[in-house]
Amino acid sequence: MAVRTLTKYCYDCHTGDKAEGGVRVDFLATDGKLEDHVELVDKILLVLKEQQMPPADAEQPDGAERVQSIEWIEQRLRQFDCGSVSRPGRVTMRRLNRTEYNNTVRDLTGLDLKLANDFPSDDVGNGFDNIGDVLSLPPILMEKYLTAAKQIADEVMKSPDAAKKVFPRQANDPNNVDEVVEVARANASSFAQRAFRRPLDADETERLFNLMRLAWDANAKKEEIMQTLITAVLASPHFIYRVEEDDPQDFVDGVRPLNDFEMASRLSYFLWSSMPDDRLVELAKEGKLHTAEQLNAEVDRMLSDPKAKALVENFAGQWLQLRDLEALSPDPVKFAAFDATLRRSMRRETELLFTSILDENRSILELLSASYTYLDERLAKHYGIEGVSGNEFQKVDLMGKRRGVLMHGSILLLTSNPTRTSPVKRGKWVLENLLAEPPPPPPPNVPELGAAGETLGTLRQQMEQHRANPNCAVCHVKMDAVGFGLENFDAIGAWREADGREKIDPSGILPGGRTFNGPLDLVQILVEDKKVEFTRCLSLKMLTYALGRGLGVADRCTISSIVDNLAKDNYRFSTLIKSIVTSPPFTHQESGR
């Protein structure tokens, strides 16, 4: 079927040596080795998913034909021979994002100034705000970097503790000029090493010293000299960017292992959203930061550090889109129970579930299936759960009323419209964020809803009418079934039996024919039947976040091996993280020349 579709719609232009744009499609059906064409396969999948091909003026496959072709290629990719490909991929030099900047300054100086809160917001790509390709640096941000650097320098000189952390050495004899100069030079170089997260070469040390001398020549006071130095270091590209140099002599077949200092930074920005600590730097200096054993040991140590809460705020906050909650405001007339306090509690609940599974190294599947959660009084009342009092969150047995993040107020709220639930949004959210099977965008020229006469009946009946169009049905059948399974939760996640006068019917049939009756049933099916897809999805999202780049077909093998590792170890959270930090894309870099 899929081959027929490709033959019919693609082969006219995309076969043989003279294929349009050099893109041959025929190898998909004839040649067994997709491994030799990873970039091409990426491209073909993309244009099919985004409906960029066939071109608008050519005959178009219908929705079902398109989706089946995509699924067929995906299926073929599952037999991908990982032994034959070793491509760690290339991460574009990453600018520190706002969170990373704040945390890095905090750990570098001991001052929690949060100056980056005033920087322009970082653009999001591939679902996260730490993607090298997307983090641009407009002139206004350069201005802000310089202003912030000066301000940090001021604050450091004002605070004895910070000054000591930044410049730990002191001359024994302040009148001994030689000694004073030597100490200043050593202080400057050790500060720059910490800020740049690597050793300096002799030339760099000399240039830093020259900068101080220039200030000295300009009759600056000692404090001003040190301030100038701090400003320059904190505005340098070596501080602002996470540089992984691309020296041709380091590469064998276009690939090199990262050095131990680079590994220290990759680990610390992944797990802490901040610079490496002394211990990581020590290990890097001793050349000990590249064996799997050592990396795994560091993961354990780092996850038990309070700084690991960055992973919850920044990874979970973006993967599950908890950060978007802040901008939502349900209709106060329809949802008088809602306010900012409830919103905060909702976000906290999901963060705490994620945190507890991470801290206790439990199965990642519990994110979907946990029969417990964390509630304060307000949220417990919202859920109709008795026996929780006060503002402190506590672990609560849900007694079969709800299960997993899908029934958290946070997720139910952020997948709703301000005035009502949106089964389509909920279904789409599950496909995109829990199963990594995002539905393709709607085909162009979708008939306008309601143009042909007002549709009547319940929301479900209306959606069913719209699905009568087979082009729409191919994706909506998936999205809507999941969404309607959650209809017992209103737009702010409270339980309901009816929507207006209509009684809720929470039953449905999933593609593949499994029927369910209500949200608990639905989640049970997800946990049983979609374990692999969910594990794969979380692995994809976390690897994207860990690397700071979008993933391609070449990363498929890394993902498969992470999923295998997890299946062998009861899906424990730390296994996911350890599999990522020991994977080739995390430990190696491809040349970008």
Added chain:
Amino acid sequence: MSSLQNSKLSRRTVLRGLGVSLALPWLEATSSVAKAAAVASSPTRMAFIFVPNGVVMNNWVPKTEGYGFELSPTLRPLAPVQDDLMVITGLTHDKGRANGDGAGDHARSASVFLTGSQPRKTDGELIRSGMSVDQVAAKAVGQRTRFSSLELGVDPGRMAGNCDSGYSCAYSSNISWSGESNPVGKEVNPKLVFERLFGGGKPSEVDKSQQQREALQKSVLDFIADDAKRLQSKLGRNDNRKLDEYMTGVREVERRIGTRTAKPADINVDYAIPDGIPGDYQDHIRMMCDLMVLAFQTDSTRIATMMFANAGDNKNYRKIGVAEGHHDLSHHGDNPEKLEKISQINLFHIQQLSYLLTKMKSIREGDRNLLDNSMVVYGSGLSDGNRHNHDNLPILLAGSGGGTIDSGRHVRYDLETPVCNLFMSMLDRVGVDTPFIGDSTGRLPGLSL
């Protein structure tokens, strides 16, 4: 060019102007600045304002054309500035269409708005649009002011998730692009805009000798520019693209230090600066408008952009009785109730525009006023939010560009006339010579009669 060294515009006065109740004739009090700016030839300013999700065209397009046209229901708040207004109907942004790239009209509607260029469909790697008209102008004439341009907005970029069908959020939350891969971030916090324009006035800085401070600052800039230069040869291709942005930023800062007009207004620091971002949407928009006016008035810049909201924005407008999200509503399916609500939102945005334009008009510059000496484009990159079409766009041009535009008319152009032709005509009026912008095919005829 205005020198602000001797200006009487005190920080206190300016801050009062930032308050929400702006019926005060505060601008009169600062007329010495306006006069200073108006001396010799008053410069021509350009501003571009973006609104998301299209509009209800039935309530937007005036029924009659030419002078004395009848204001449509949505445009009625512009009555006080009707003579300064040109309603331009019929223009198209062809590069906002899919052209083979599938869904994502909202993201494209913003990225194409001032660039006229087809954005590359990517969620991360190799972002590309085109240089936007404001930045073309900024590059050519921005050197004459302290800030070559000012980018303002109300919504920060999105915090998580994806913005529109395979397009990175960079496309949805920016309209200014300084190069084809370089969105220019926008500032949404009025307090920070003010401090950037007029200085924070830290006492520790005031008592130090200006000369020494500048020398140290210069040595820092030299140092980091040198760092960047040395790094260049050690990086891959895409890394170097990033480093280019860094170097451009450093040069821009260097230039500003070199500019002798870099003197903020006289400073009176014992006044509480507005505390960040106002909670009310209208207050927020109006403060940003105030700052734009102030920046023009003091000749701190002559080019500004502003996004009233990001592309595809879904905030509700409860204050005016619209509880639903703007984007959700825009898929109205010709439902009359929804159309009415969208029209209410359109009207609300036009009221804010009217606030800005009336304010500009109230500022005298020689024989004219600030609005006369400006060209303010207002519009959306979508026409009907339900159909997602990029032709027959709602576009307004306010101000007479220093007397070069015969405003006060509603003019209809042939369908498919590029919006970029309007931009070309505008660039002519600020003396910028460029072969084309985006998909421009020439000039827009008939702006002057």
